[in-house]
Amino acid sequence: MSYLVTAPIYYANAKPHIGSLYTTILADILARAAILAGESPSSTRLLTGTDEHGLKIEQAAKKAGQAPAEFVASVSKSFEQSFLQFGLDRETLVFAHTTDPRHRQLVQTVVKSLDQAGLIYKKEYRGWYCVGCEEYKEEYQESAAAELNVEAPSCPLHQHPLSLVTEPIYFFRLSQFQDDLIRVIESQRFRIEPATRRHEVLSFLAQPLRDIPISRQRSKVAWGIDFPLDCDHTVYVWLDALLYYLTFSDETLDSTGAKPSFWPANVQLIGKDILRFHAIILPAVLLALDLPLPNCLLAHGFFTVEGQKMSKSLGNVLTPDSLLEALPGPLATEAVRYLLVTMTQVGEDADITLTRFQDRYQAELVNGLGNLTQRLITLAVKAQFEVENWQALSGSTTDEASDHTSDQTIDQTSDQTSRVAANFDLDQLKLDPNQPLTLTHQLEALWQQFEAINQRLSQSAPWLGLNPEATPAARHQAEQVIAEELNTLRRLVQVSLSAVMPVTAQTIETQIATLTPVALFPRLSTLKR
């Protein structure tokens, strides 16, 4: 068995933004969850990387006074470093570059295969083109074909006028795959989530599907992969970018074109802005090549800041760095991981404000998980637990043991306490690497369990049993409660928290193992806010 989760590749023309960080952290959590569910790290992969060809990059490089290759190398490096800073698992991460020679070879092989299957033709094309999107805007195609002097429409995304481009280019017969696409999406053989996005794709597919351009004239876009059927053309950057999934999921790729070793993806994560590319075009190409489709395509929402779209002109762009700077302490990157992925239900839009980010840090990490950990370990120290054998007190000596009460000869009250502590199914709290849509719910459930430990401690007040005047029976019961809850915390951290906050989880485990309580998350100073 193997597990593959993919994030998109990001345009190497700027720094990472919060949206790309969100997708990539989500992917890392799923990869870690797969390993916790029994997958080995060597059979688990997280793909992401940078999209390094195309006109936009050619132009950005020119502006920076650099050659495109030099320019993308430095931008790509900063992307990788920025992501790694947020604790991506280096063992599973594959960071792809579309300028990699292996990728060029795969793209050219794919174009030749599509041509051999009769799925490529050349046609004079005139259309409205957005340089920002690097795509022809199909919705304005009629006016472009009919009238040269018509006023240029604006790109809805970039708000600047489209260019009217006329060029003979090569097309892929996307229209031939309309029925097949509807069939695999409706049957959920190709699962698109959330359901709103699936319906959006199906309603788009209710209209006749047009064939799409897959080459650009070299005179217009030189910075691209050579189009293997015509040396005056380069491969259109969207095809180049989408095929990244095939190149870099295949670690056995060689000149014989062996089958990808990790493909198909278990989960493909994208932002909803690139839904059509991933829900229609890529699956059509995969069907054409007779390759399997991903099991699940999940499109998440957009981020706004205080209710407004992030934009340079509004000066409200939040970067990964601005999130980090808002939080204190050595575990700040881990706090960002947790707070960012739980900002909204997976799949929905999210509004971020730094104040809310900090409020949640204070409530859920400082006062929640952090306090609980310190409170429990401090109690264990007060009870004079010994590092080697305190676990025996809880009646649970192994990680797997969930039935704490079966062969204990303890008094009635303490037996009930143990049952309360054990009264949840640990497996339900394991994050499911194949159900990304439920991730936020599962993390909410985890935090409810932390809160439940706190409440049980308040109710049973084990510190009373640690008083010198307490009876031996009361002391025994107090010790048992503390050991029990410490064990519960440790297991929650191991099976679930470690996917989201791996360093924090490790720190908590060490503190429990050595019975050394140290504050995990420093309080926000009033100055910082």
Ligand SMILES: [Zn+2]
């Ligand atoms: Zn645009």
